[in-house]
Amino acid sequence: AWWVGDNFSTDVWRMCTTNTSTCRAITDQFREYQSIQAVQASMILSTIFCCVAFLVFILQLFRLKQGERFVLTSIIQLLSCLCVMIAASIYTDRHEELHKSNEYIPEVSEGQYGYSFVLAWIAFAFTLISGIMYLILRKRK
Numbered sequence: 001a002w003w004v005g006d007n008f009s010t011d012v013w014r015m016c017t018t019n020t021s022t023c024r025a026i027t028d029q030f031r032e033y034q035s036i037q038a039v040q041a042s043m044i045l046s047t048i049f050c051c052v053a054f055l056v057f058i059l060q061l062f063r064l065k066q067g068e069r070f071v072l073t074s075i076i077q078l079l080s081c082l083c084v085m086i087a088a089s090i091y092t093d094r095h096e097e098l099h100k101s102n103e104y105i106p107e108v109s110e111g112q113y114g115y116s117f118v119l120a121w122i123a124f125a126f127t128l129i130s131g132i133m134y135l136i137l138r139k140r141k
Contacts, residue, residue, distance in 0.1 A: 050080040
């Protein structure tokens with residue numbers, strides 16, 4: 001959950017109430033839906049870039065000559081890092097407006113950041129470190 005409270009949890013895809021165990025999808029009727037879509041798209045792109053970076057790393061592991069750097073892998077990993085940063089930054093900046101929609105239950109605006117939001121910022125840090133490490137890494141014999 002990116003935003004949690006006593007009786008609810010919400011992420012970038014749906015809003016759930018814990019006392020009734022019901023979930024509603026976040027649709028275009030929600031206020032600031034474009035911001036939520038930007039967060040969704042950025043996180044999906046980040047996942048895709050991260051998977052592509054892993055595959056490119058495996059290919060480069062067998063194709064690169066000794067002593068060359070994993071520059072292409074690093075660039076793709078840093079793009080993944082950028083996407084995570086964009087998504088988390090948009091959510092950080094717009095979280096107050098995101099939870100003021102009439103479609104939300106009233107107490108949603110009185111929540112706090114959830115574990116997925118924290119994990120997004122941790123993922124940003126780790127993909128940044130990973131991208132820099134790929135840039136420094138050389139293929140050895």
